[in-house]
Amino acid sequence: MIKTLNLLDQEVAFVATDGDYYLESMPPNGPVDIQQLFEALCKEDSNVIDVGANIGVTAVIAGLLASEGSVLALEPVKATFEYLVRNIERSKLTNIRCLNAAASSAEGHVQVVTRPGHSFASFVGYDEVLERYAGYDEERVEAVTLDRLVERSGMSRVDFIKIDVEGFELEVLRGCPQLLERFQPTVLLEANHYCLNIFRRISMVDFTEEILSYFPIVYAVDASSEILDLTSKTNHPVFFHDNVVRGRFQNLLCAFDPTTVSALERLRSNAQDAAERRQTGQSDLVDTWRSQIAHRLRRKRVT
Numbered sequence: 001m002i003k004t005l006n007l008l009d010q011e012v013a014f015v016a017t018d019g020d021y022y023l024e025s026m027p028p029n030g031p032v033d034i035q036q037l038f039e040a041l042c043k044e045d046s047n048v049i050d051v052g053a054n055i056g057v058t059a060v061i062a063g064l065l066a067s068e069g070s071v072l073a074l075e076p077v078k079a080t081f082e083y084l085v086r087n088i089e090r091s092k093l094t095n096i097r098c099l100n101a102a103a104s105s106a107e108g109h110v111q112v113v114t115r116p117g118h119s120f121a122s123f124v125g126y127d128e129v130l131e132r133y134a135g136y137d138e139e140r141v142e143a144v145t146l147d148r149l150v151e152r153s154g155m156s157r158v159d160f161i162k163i164d165v166e167g168f169e170l171e172v173l174r175g176c177p178q179l180l181e182r183f184q185p186t187v188l189l190e191a192n193h194y195c196l197n198i199f200r201r202i203s204m205v206d207f208t209e210e211i212l213s214y215f216p217i218v219y220a221v222d223a224s225s226e227i228l229d230l231t232s233k234t235n236h237p238v239f240f241h242d243n244v245v246r247g248r249f250q251n252l253l254c255a256f257d258p259t260t261v262s263a264l265e266r267l268r269s270n271a272q273d274a275a276e277r278r279q280t281g282q283s284d285l286v287d288t289w290r291s292q293i294a295h296r297l298r299r300k301r302v303t
Helices: 032-041 057-065 078-091 127-132 146-153 169-174 177-183 193-200 204-214 233-246 259-302
Strands: 002-007 010-015 047-051 070-074 096-099 108-114 137-144 160-163 186-190 217-221 227-229 251-255
Touching: 002 057, 010 057, 010 078, 032 057, 032 186, 032 251, 032 259, 047 057, 057 070, 057 078, 057 096, 057 160, 078 096, 137 146, 146 177, 160 169, 169 186, 169 204, 193 204, 204 217, 204 233, 204 251, 217 233, 217 259, 227 233, 227 259, 251 259
Parallel strands: 047 070, 047 160, 070 096, 160 186
Antiparallel strands: 002 010, 108 137, 186 251, 217 227, 217 251
16 A cells, blocks of 8 residues: 655655555654654754664654654564665655664564554564464564664764564663663653553553663653653652553653753643644634524524
């Protein structure tokens, strides 16, 4: 299938397998909430690593924003990786490199479970999970640590990392302590309760505590741009409840640089202003509708 998305005012035609749910359900203007976060956090000269790049939508967004920088996009599933490469070529962006590998806590290989038409939901499984998902496709893929990857690629710095790997996020972070200490990048990662619990047997509580052990700044970010400071434990009950029960706050923004918080606050403020404008517009529309109805009723009484 082919679908054209408008990303940062650039039209890019993406290809994927027929019936691919990820691309099929993608809005015409792409993943707006993620794009807004990228805009707030990626600079023109940023060096970006996209872990779990799928067919390349987020890699293209990063490539457009970091026009003077670089993007390294990792995707482990062979068939999905082939679409990633094709889509990067179609975007005509030359600052994006693609690697067919899984980021992990150790070098070697991992088993990835895949489901046709749901490339976005591929996940790394351990023995018991692999038994439960025996009817699904399974693929042995190369595993690399981000520490070794950065060393081998000769990257002079890493500014921004996106991690969306269906519950495998902690394994990725366990494989890059040197990167985190040396470059102190901003990291945007998924907090998916279902994947953590079912695929990795990790509770949201344990997940959050380990994330907080790596970063001095951690915010939970909702699609509405509402944010919660997770360094304050008084915010944890709201985060745990809303993430698990209501499907909110699915992304964590993790950082070392305090100025990142300012960018996040601006994003929240802009979202609130936009919401207020929409509400005002809706109120004006309702007032106009009521006025028209009242006018028509008066005319009926006269006649």
